[in-house]
Amino acid sequence: DAGITQSPRHKVTETGTPVTLRCHQTENHRYMYWYRQDPGHGLRLIHYSYGVKDTDKGEVSDGYSVSRSKTEDFLLTLESATSSQTSVYFCAISESGNTETQYFGPGTRLLVL
Amino acid sequence: QKEVEQNSGPLSVPEGAIASLNCTYSDRGSQSFFWYRQYSGKSPELIMFIYSNGDKEDGRFTAQLNKASQYVSLLIRDSQPSDSATYLCAVYGTPLVFGKGTRLSVIA
Numbered sequence: 001d002a003g004i005t006q007s008p009r010h011k012v013t014e015t016g017t018p019v020t021l022r023c024h025q026t027e028n029h030r031y032m033y034w035y036r037q038d039p040g041h042g043l044r045l046i047h048y049s050y051g052v053k054d055t056d057k058g059e060v061s062d063g064y065s066v067s068r069s070k071t072e073d074f075l076l077t078l079e080s081a082t083s084s085q086t087s088v089y090f091c092a093i094s095e096s097g098n099t100e101t102q103y104f105g106p107g108t109r110l111l112v113l
Numbered sequence: 114q115k116e117v118e119q120n121s122g123p124l125s126v127p128e129g130a131i132a133s134l135n136c137t138y139s140d141r142g143s144q145s146f147f148w149y150r151q152y153s154g155k156s157p158e159l160i161m162f163i164y165s166n167g168d169k170e171d172g173r174f175t176a177q178l179n180k181a182s183q184y185v186s187l188l189i190r191d192s193q194p195s196d197s198a199t200y201l202c203a204v205y206g207t208p209l210v211f212g213k214g215t216r217l218s219v220i221a
Contacts, residue, residue, distance in 0.1 A: 033208065042213035043157070043201065090156055100145045100205045104156040 003027045004105035006091050012111045019078040021108050023091030025071075031094035032074040033102065034058075034066065036087040043090070049074055081112045115140045117204050119212035128221045132189040136202030136212055139183070145205035146178055146185045151214065152198045161187065192219045 003026035013019050023032060033048040035058075045058030047066040055066050063085060067075045078085055091105040116139040126132045134148075145164050149157035163169045163176040163185065175188040185204075189196055199214040 031208075040213070043211040045208070048208060094208070100209070101147070101159060101162060102203075102209055103159060107156050 004091060004093055004103065006089075006105040006108050008108060009106065010109045012113065013081050014113050015082055016080050019081050019110065019112075021076045021089055021091075021110070023074040023076070023105055025074075025093050027093070027095070028071055029093040029095050030071075031102075032068065033092040033094075034064075034074065034076045035090045035092065036060065036085075037090060037107075038087050046076065046089075081110075083112050086110060086112045115143070115204065115206040115210045117202055117210050117212035119200075119202050119215045121213060122216040123218050124215055125218045125220055126192050128192060128194060128219055130192050132192045132196065132217055132219070134187040134189075134200050134202075134215050134217065136185045136187075137183055138185070138202075138204045138210075140204065140206060141180075141183060143180075143183075143204045143206060146176070147203040147205075147209065148174075148176060148187045149201040149203060149211075150198045151201060157201055189217075192217075194219050194221050 005024045007022045034046040035043045037043050044060045046064050049055045049068045065077045089108045092102040094102050118137045148161040150160050151157045161176040163178045166178050169176045173190045177186045197219045199216045201214045202212040203209045
C-alpha cells in the first residue's frame with residue numbers, strides 16, 4: 001500500500017463549473033502524476049510533478065491545471081468542466097530514487113452533465 | 114510519440130492453462146517495462162517489471178523481454194478465475210507510456 005488517497009471518490013457536476021480533485025500521499029514521494037482513463041483510450045497522462053511547485057504537462061493537459069504546494073498533496077483543477085472530461089481520474093506516485101515504478105491511488109469517478 | 118500496442122482481447126483461457134499476454138513498443142531505446150493488473154472498477158496494480166532481455170519469474174508470473182524485436186510478454190501459469198482482469202503494459206518514456214490493455218477471462 002503506497003499510502004495514496006484521492007478525494008472525492010465520486011463527483012457529479014455540471015458543465016462550466018470548476019472542479020478540483022485532490023491526491024494525498026503519506027510516504028513523502030517526490031513524483032506525483034494525474035491520469036485519466038477512458039474506454040478505448042487507456043491511461044493517459046494529464047500532468048505530473050517532480051517536486052513542490054515543479055510540474056509539467058502530459059499528453060492530454062488542455063483544460064486542466066495542477067498545483068503542488070506541499071510534498072503530500074497534488075491538486076488537479078478543471079477550470080470549467082466539459083462533458084468530454086467525464087472520466088475516471090487516477091493519481092499515481094513514484095518512490096523517491098525510483099522514478100519509473102508508479103503506484104496508483106483508488107481513483108475518482110467524475111461525471112460532467 | 115512513443116507507442117505501446119496490446120491486443121484488446123478478450124483473451125479467454127480455461128482454468129489451469131497458461132495465459133500469454135503480449136505487448137509491442139515503438140521506441141527502440143526503451144529500457145524499462147512494466148505489467149499492471151486492473152480489476153474492473155479498481156486502480157492498476159503493479160505485478161511485474163523487467164529491465165533486461167530474457168525472462169523474469171515471480172510466482173505464477175513470468176515476464177519476457179526481447180529488445181531486438183521490441184516485444185514484451187507476460188505469462189500466467191496455472192491461470193485462476195481470480196486472474197480475470199485487464200492487463201496493462203507500460204514502457205518507461207518520461208514518464209510511463211501505457212498500452213490500452215488486454216482483457217483476460219479465465220473460465221472455470
